[in-house]
Amino acid sequence: MRRNALTLGVLIASAVVVGQALLIPLFAAPAANLEPRDLPIAVAGPPQVVAQLEAAHPGAFEVTTVADAVAADSRIKDRDVYGAILVTATGSEVHVASAAGPTVAQLLTQAAAGLGQAPPTDSPGMGSGIVPVRDVVPVDPDDPRGAGFVAGFLPLAITSLLAGVLVYLFVPRRAARLTALATFAALAGLAGAGILVGWLGILSGDYFAVAGVLALFALAMAGAMTGLAALIGRGGLALGAVVMFLVGNALSGIAAAPQLLPQPWGEVGQWLPIGAGGTLLRSVAYFGGSGGGFAVTVLSAYAIVGLLLVLIGRNGLVKKTREAPAAPAPELVGVPS
Known part of the structure; x- marks a missing residue:
């Protein structure tokens, strides 16, 4: 028993180190090789x-x-x-x-x-x-280096991912899941725009336009997470977190531009929600929506497919427990007088 526990511990440690060895170049290599490419x-x-x-x-x-x-x-x-x-x-x-x-x-x-x-x-x-x-098109004076744009967008990606996980785990019915996802997206968009546009002043775009972008992004991330899990179970949560968040964040190009990343990874990042969401938010906040058509298509596809998977997928981990049939009453055995 002790040997099995020791072997399991070594395997877990080795697996984590392998994951670390993959994640370090995934994040460090694009950042260290920023240069114009077409x-x-x-x-x-x-x-x-x-x-x-x-x-x-x-x-x-x-x-x-x-x-x-x-x-x-x-x-x-x-x-x-x-x-x-x-x-x-x-x-x-x-x-x-x-x-x-x-x-x-x-x-x-x-x-x-x-x-x-x-x-x-x-x-x-x-x-x-x-x-x-x-x-010609400057950043907002309250965010002169553009760092606030990047830092303000990442928390929405994290909370959207988390919302998708929680909806799958704790909301068992399909209709209730759809309602929860739509409610989260709407509130996330309104609150996010209120903070970025109204409170911090990082973005100078129209409040409702920015709120719409953030809501679509939140629905794309959370809906895809819940949909994947509804289709294939807990493995869908892991798959969504790795592809949409870890890989998607590393290849998003939000801090610079997709064309500065090694190719084709910069282009691949624009097919994932974080890359598309960052591009669309820049377009709407600063350029009146110009250049955001492809990003809208990508985010809409993730949102629609995710919601469809919720409809056709499993009911989830929280299920009604069937009532056990009542045990038959014991027969009374007469005692002879």
Whole structure:
């Protein structure tokens, strides 16, 4: 008995170490290898500018040529590109959207530094001191580095995951599960938007639009968790937590941009709820919804499929216990007089 317990302890410790060995590179490798990979940008200037940019940064940018700064800014606001490099006879200029990712704005500024000389930028923290920088779509002044956006989104992912688990474990009936998931999503969206928009002021978008995004994300995460568990039992909870949270968080690109992650992992992350949710929240909060179509489709698919699985899946772990049949009364045996 003691030997079996010792063997079990060694196996558990070994399994945890194997999991650790897998999780460390999953999180550390993308963060340590952030660099542009086919990052969409616009360029306005002489034809040789594009060739010079591609020679200096091969494979880094997917370039769209535009006529002038007005066309470049329009592309940025529509989320067709992350920024623009404008080269004129007096030097180069960079137009960025820090709301799309402050890290991308810094990388674009560095890339433009070798294409021309100009006076230092007046935008503190945004420029390299070599080229002037214009922030076309800035982050909220209350979140100048964009860190609050990332930190504020992660708790919703955790609570949505937890809500999906709790609904499966403690709500036995299908109709009640659907009601609980819908109620959670609505309240999570309203409360989250109230904190991020109203209280902390991290997001500057419309309150109800942001609430709608957060509600859809919450429903996608929680609904998928409950649906997977309803379909295959407790294993569905483990599968959902690993794929949607651990893998999804590592590949989401929320802190930077999907195009800065090693590919194809940056693209894979946009097919998971956290990546799609972060992209949609940026689009709605800062860009009037532009560039959020694919993310809406992904989140809606997770929500709809999750709710369908709830309908066709098991009743769960909490079930009515059937009443045991009453034991027959013992027969009275007469005692002879």
